[in-house]
Structures are given as C-alpha cells and as structure tokens.
Amino acid sequence: MSFNSSRRSVVHSTKGIVTCSQPLAAAAGVKVLELGGNSIDASIAVSACLCVLEPASTGVAGDCFLLHFNASTKEVIGLNGTGRTPSKLSREWLIENGAVDPSASRLSPTSVHAITVPGAVAGWVDAFTRLGSGKVSLEQILQPAIDLSENGHPISEISAYLVQTCWDRLQKQNEDAPELLNCFAPLNNPGQPPKDGDFVVNRQLAKVFRAIAKNGKEGFYNGEIADAIVDEIARRGGILSKQDLANHTSTFVDAIYLDVLGHRIWEIPPNSQGLVALLALGIIQELHEEGIVDLYTLKQNSPEYLHLITECLKIAFYDSDEYVSDPCYQEADILDKLLSKEYLRARAKLFGKDSILDSSKMRHGVPDASLNQSDTVYFTVSDSNGNATSFINSVYVEFGSAIVPRKFGGFVMHNRGSNFNLTKGSKNCLEPNKRPYHTIIPSMITDPKTGDLEYSFGNMGGFMQPTGHVQHFLNLILFQLSPQESLDKPRICLSPHPKCLHLDRGLGSNGPVSTPVTLVSVEDDLEAETVNNLRSLGHDVEVVTGMNRSLFGRGQIIKKTNLFNNQGFLYSAGSDKRGDGCAIPLI
Template sequence: MRNLELPGRSPVHAPHGMAATSHPLASQAALDMLKAGGNAMDGAIAAVAVQCVTEPGSTGIGGDCFCLYAPEGRDKVIGFNGSGRAPAAADIAYYRDQGVTEFSRMSPHAVTVPGAIDGWTRLHADHGRMPLADVLAPAINYARHGYPLSSRVASDFEACAPLLRTDENAARIFLPGGKPPKVGEMHFQKELADTLEAISTHGRDAFYEGEIAQDMVDYLRSKGGLHSMQDFAATKGEYVTPITTDFRGYTVHECPPNGQGIIVLLLLNMMSKLDVIDGPVTTDRLHLELEACRLAYRARNLYVADPAFADVPVEDILSDDYAQRLVDAIDMTRAQEPPADIPLTRHRDTVYLSVVDKDRNACSFINTLYMGWGSGFVAPKSGVVLQNRGHGFSLEPGHPNCIAGGKRPLHTIIPGMLTQKGRAVMPFGVMGGHYQAFGHMQFLTRMLDYGMDIQEAMDAPRTMVDPDDDAVEIEGTVPQDIQDALTARGHRLKAPERPIGGSQAIWIDWEQGVLTGGSDPRKDGAAMGY
C-alpha cells in the first residue's frame, strides 16, 4: 500500500466490471459498453476506437493490433495477431536499385498495410455481443463533435508539431490555425468520423475496399509507395496460440513472434534463476536488469521475425539452458557494452488497455502506429493516420527481419495475460516501443518478487537500455546516488526524451469477487469500475 501522505494514485477496486486505459474518455466508453450489456471485447474495441480519436499520436485505425482474450476468465487464452504486412511489391532488390539504404520514419516504404480494423472486426464478430455501430458510436461522436485535449496528449501534439507540418493533411487536421492545440482545447477529426461511421455500417470491407482504401493507396503511391488495392483487400490477421512460461507460481501468456513477447518470457526465465536482491530500485537490482536487457534484446534482434518467412527458434530461445547461459554471462561489477552474443544451442508509441466484465471475460488489447503519428502521412479524404511499422524492417540480405512482399515486421507491441490454477488473474500490458518486453518483466517482478500493489508497480522508477545506442535511459526519479553507482559500473546514462512507457492492468480476485485496476501516471488515463 502506498504512503497516503505522498502524491500518487491508489488502485481502483470494483465488483462487477472494470476498464483500465490511457485516456479517461476511453475507460468511460468501455464501462458504458459493459453497463449496456456488452462484454469485455465490446468494451475493449469501444475504448481503443475512442483512443484512436483522443490519442491520435499514439494510435489510430491506420495501425495494427494484438489481443489476448480469456473467455469467462479461463486459462485457455486466445491470441490474435492483427499486424499488417509489407506491400506485395516490396523487394530488397528494388530498394537497392533505388539507392534506399534504410527506411526513415517518414518514408512511404515504412508504411505497412494497416491490420487494426481487420482485427477489430474479426474479434468483434467472433467474441463481441453489442452491434458494431454501438461499439464505435462513442469514437464517432468524439471525432465529429470534438474532444478536449488532456495533458499528455497536448504534450504529444507539441512534441510532434514539426513532423505534422511536413504533411499537408496532417497539418490541416492536427495543427488547426497552424499550431498544436493546447490543454483543454477542443479538437475535431471529421474525416475520421466519416470513416469510422462507414466501418460501423459496412464493416471491414468499408476500410479495405472502395473509396477509403483507394484514398490511402493513392496518397501512398503519390509519395512513392508500392501499395496496391490488392494489398489492402488481402489483409487478414490470424488467431495464434499464445506462448507461455511459468514464473513465481503463475503462467505468463504472450503472443508468439513476429512480436517480442518471446523476449518477455526469456527475461522472466532469466529472473527466475536469480535471487531476489535488496529492493526493486537499487544499484544491484537495476544493474542486473539492465544487463539482462542487453542480452535478451540482442537475442531479439538476431532471431525474432515473421515465422512465415524465417525460422524463429522459439523453443530454443525459451529453453532453460539458454536462460542459464545468458545469466552466467552477466558480470555484476561491470556493464557489457556492446553485449555479448550468446548463440543458441542449435546454432516505439502505442495504447494498451485491459477490460474485465461481470462474467470475467478478460481482454488484453494493444493498438499502435509505432512512432508518434506513425509515418506522419495522413490520407486526405479519410483522415487515416498511417503507421510506420516498416521502419523496423532490415535491408540486410539474409537477415530474418529483412523486408519482403507480404511480410510482417518485428513488432514491439505485446499484450500480456497472467493465469493461475485454471483461471485468468490479470490482463496486463506496457506501452512504449522497445521498452515493452523489458517493461513487462519490470512490472511483473515488482509485483511478484517485491510485493508492490498493481499501482505501485506502475509508479516505480523505470530504466531501459536503448537498443539503438546501448545507452541507459533512466527516469529522474531514480535516486542520484544510484545513478552515480551505475555510471561507475560502466553504464552510460541519459535522460529519456519522454517518460518511459505507460501501463494498465486489472487483477481478478476470484475468492472475493473483486477487480483491482491500475493505470500509469505517465499517461492521462484511469482505471474505472462499477
């Protein structure tokens, strides 16, 4: 329990239903669905649709989604991969001939075909109760009639204003009067409202065929993209079998590659071999976590890709032997820069939400554009912000994550689910690009190893090894003496440009019949229940 004399949030408790999202209007939309007779899937889709309006820098219908769903709270967790693919015409030889050596975030070649709407409509049709028009109505209302900017969202608008000015459609919609709106100002996305309404009436095909798809394809091709109407029409997500590991008496479920959920499980396997030392924010503990991060993310970059195009050695990565060899490589006195390659034996912005209903259907849902406002491209007639997930592809021939037609890139977004004794006990997730796998580990270990409650585990200071330059991003709430000690061990520390990540989770107490939710203070959101 937190010190009630200090500023902070308490966990939220309720008996019937709960939603935890990064925006209060989204949490409220989810609760309204539950109270109207909808289930957790209805609530999750209603909430994420609202977030696509009210948090346009973090997510959008031009992005991707992943979901873990536990019907009636059982441990037979359903996974769904709603990540989009590169255009069929994408070919490494083409990019080489064009002199393209990397995909910048604002390149049309970084735009993969959006998978979110296909995912929403599939999941709704298979698991929802309410009419799709009712589920999307709150988002349509906020897009058409306006929503007020909250603090973190206004900060995101301000930070991304230079990007938004590079695209005439983005500037027109998101910089009204030539400048980003301020906290408390109303903002409107009327083109997006019309697009959402078409989807609510005509379903998936309204987005992937006809005028809306043509608008996106024409705009991308005008920028030099290789996208086609056939690419959009062929978009189809897939149900997947979650991968798992056991940690401290619980089973942790993650989506399999092409996402980085496998790295969460690898990190937990490593932590299970280590003694729980002093406290969660101490020099030794943070050094240990950072070294584990370096080694696990090195494995991610070497092996994780779309399994339809590459041999991803899931069993080897999750083997007891591999976790032990990574742990053995950690030097408690010194940081490894760069991290060592430990071969296998066989030779960035997002929204996450949790919803649980009265029947204990539990939904763990994540939706993304990747970087803030994705590629920065906005389709002119439909108002769809287009993601830049292809930024994560490699242009190195033979690399598992090398771009190819119809291939899905390595994905950072990962929903999580915790089960025990045949029941779901916590849908959870962490936002923040590369941080997410490391963030899952930090959140779970702070709860299960150090006894923090669901909110305290989110509030605690965060660190992260930046995979791009191997420096350590460290929040200013980490005490200075600890920062100095980490520097003395060889870690190169830097302040993060933005607070590290965000998180949501709901704990299900089956004996008491109580739901307990937490929502990250680094965002504007809230856990709400009834």
C-alpha cells in the first residue's frame, strides 16, 4: 500500500458523515442525524452553527444554495436561497442621489446599497419544509446553534484569524456604536478581536434563532428583526423596505450538469457561477477528444496541467461575465446552447498550449447569433438512507458589509450586491428586484448510467470556487485521488489583478477576467520549477504562504461507494487542512 501524504486520514462510515470547517458544527449535524433527521435537517443545523462559529464567513443575513441527492429517486434537487435588490434601487437612482460616480463600474463592498435581501433563512426553512425528514422539528435543528450562541463557545484558530483581519473594518463601519462588536469579541476582553480558544457569547444571535425556530420565515422577515434591518439600512441612506423583506422567496431549481470523462458533474444554474466549472471542464474534454492534449498522460499539478486548467477557466470566466446573472434576465434555453458540444468545441479553439490568452481580444462567446447582445462556508452531509446534501452559505467578503443592525445586533448584513456591475445594458447590471451574480456554488458527481451518487463536494472562496471544483473533479476522477488527498493537494486561484483594478471592464462580476491581467496565485508547496515554467508561459504568478492561504478556500468532500453484492454503501470523507474543521461519522 502506498504512503498517504495527507496529514489527515479519510473518514469512513456506513451510516452518514458531516464534514465542515468547524468541529462543533459538524457535531451538531451528527446530533440531528442521531435524532432521526436526514441530510437536509443536519445541513440546516450545521449552517446555523457556522453562523455562530465563523461569523466572518457566514451569517443569518447572508445567502445560500444547496444541491440535494434524493437516494430513493436518484434526483438532484437544487435550491436558490439568494435575495434580490430593493424594489426601488436602480443604477439611475444611485447616480441621481450621488451614491456612485456616473463612471463607476461597481458598488463598493462597504456601501449600504450593496446589501440585498438576505435569503439564507428562507432557504433553510423552505428546504426543511420540502426536503426534510419530518422526524425532527425546526426547534430541534436550531437548538445547537441557540446553545452555542447563548451559552458561549470557544473560537477556533482560523475563525479567530479571519475575525482579526477585518476587525478594523468592523470598527469603521460601526464606529458610532462600538458596543455592537462585543458579540464577536471574547467575553473577557470586550471591544477586541478574539484569539484562538477565546470564549465568545452572542445572546442576540440566539434570539434570532429562537424567533426562526418559533415562527419560521416570519420570525426573520417580519417583526423586530426585520424592523432592525430596515431601520439600520435607512439610517445609512439605503432604501431596502419591509415589503422587500416580506416579499422574498426561495426558488427550487433544476440543477445543471455536464458529462465529463464518463461522470456527471452537477452545479447550481445562474445566478450562480457553477456554469464556469462546467464550461471549463467541457472545454478541457473537447481539447482531449481533439488530441490537442492527452489528459491521461498529464501529471497532476505539472506546468502543462496548470496552464491547461488556467486558460480554460479564463475562457469560462469570460463567458460567465455575460451569461451569469438573474435567470429572469436570460434567454430560456441559453444554458443548453452554452453547454452544447458545438459551442464547447468552438471555445476550445481559443486555447494555446504555449501561450496565454490575449485579454485585449477576448470577449464572451455567442452560441446563437440571434441572441440579444448587450469570502463563505461550504459543507456536505450524508445520511443513513443514502441521501446527501451539498450546502453553501455566505455573507460574501469577510463580514460582508460589516454593518450591524444596531437595534438588534448579533449579526452583520451581507454585501452580495457588490457582485453587480453598473454598466448599462449588461445582463448583470444592477436593477430593481434582481438577483446578482453569485460566487457560491455547491456541487455533486453522479454516475450518468445508474444515477448513483459518487461525490458530494465543494470549495469555498469567492472566485476560487469554480477553480476548486475543476481541480477537485480532475483530482478525483482523472487522477483517482481520495477525498482527503484531493483536498490536501496544492491549489491555484485566479483573481483580478490588484494592480489593474482601475482598468475594470465593467462586465459581469469583479472576477478574474474583469481586469486585463489575471493574477494566478499558487500555494507555496507547489514546486518552484512549476512556478517558473508558468511564468515563462506569460502567467503573472504569486506564491501565497501561511494564513494567507485562506485565499484557496476550504473544501469538503464525501465519496459514496456501493458495497459488494448490494450490502449497502460506504461514505468516505475528507476535510480541508486549511480550515479548523473535520469529518465526523455517524455510528
């Protein structure tokens, strides 16, 4: 048997597994499974606990997406739990009221106008109502989060670090009410960011969970919590209304997929960027089938391999800038056209083995000439019935807008509206009652012949997410790595170049191709020779070390294997070494 270089072992179970970035949250999910809940019920418990344990990454005033594998029907069900802009907010209103410069391409991440209606809580309740087991109550599911926030909890090392890195922004955004930050501060040192192992109490957040447990969505989108949100936004010049909150709805959606290397990878459709991962993998497959590259002779994380996935991802990101937006603003059959073999083959022709894309000539593709042109937590849970849920919840960048509703406290508002652009006529331009381009994406892999689940996985981290999905898919399917090995391998991340932000194209979101140069970040355990070879091809590469490796996100993977002679199934899980978490099995 070959030596496993992973610092963590794969975790196995025949009953169920919760793998996430915080052990206390994973334990809460297992507790709900033990009560008879299914993977949906346990996922909601995990998500709520992460709002307590990782407040810089997620929260009750954020958004969520999920994919759920129903073992009895072999169906992959999607839920879009993202919110919309205020009904009276538009690009024109922003300009007329002096909220943005008429030449601005984006909203500032700290702008009150970047706050859209938070969709996570409605997503939890709607998933519980439609997909839950019916064997546990919402109160039982939320009780661990209530206990952790009301009675207090020790904060883990990386979670504490994330709070520390954005404490100044929290202070600046709430400078006239500094006491609001004590819900994120250690009990023995109010007003200061916590350190590893400090004890944190957030009783106001416990009140939020109690209101949801008792009254469901009404407990959050109406009443004193909703009033506090609307009042705080109005005090800062925003125009989100009580009616905007009350009108919010989640959407159950058909997941999108592509068959690659004999396996089917599933993603959430737009307004999520899951399309990026499918386009990139589809282009890679076309290059292989046309003999431009031979996937089966490529070495994992070799310069040739990393150049291939980098360039194919860049092509996919150019397309996402045009085609990832609120689906109400897109042609009904656009996804079928984008994922067609003909279109993927055409986009594959842009790839060069020995050069990088010329950004001055690149634009999105047109699958039909008649078309009108113009930071996060991820976890996954499986249960004893064979179901699995791939779940992601976020306030976007660390602490989102960093705005705390002063009349209630305990949580920050997200800033997902900063993913809009302000370029008139573009599909992702800010408009009233519109969902923005979303970076957060859960994923799954199934057997296209049998419909059986093979993997439930994801990788948090803004625009790192589709890049992570491509890397994990190829690690698992092409290179046959275990879940833990895939998570431990060095990753790359594509970002807009910080030296070129003033050259923002003003299209799509502020992703890796929004600037004329794409920055390729790599982890410091990637071989130096590989880094040099990438640079020689023309890539602008930075090497990232230490805690800054949070850039590469924190992934979680559960593999499902049917046992010999139909003797049940086996779950095998990994948890990212870049996070505080672990995989905990049900026994």
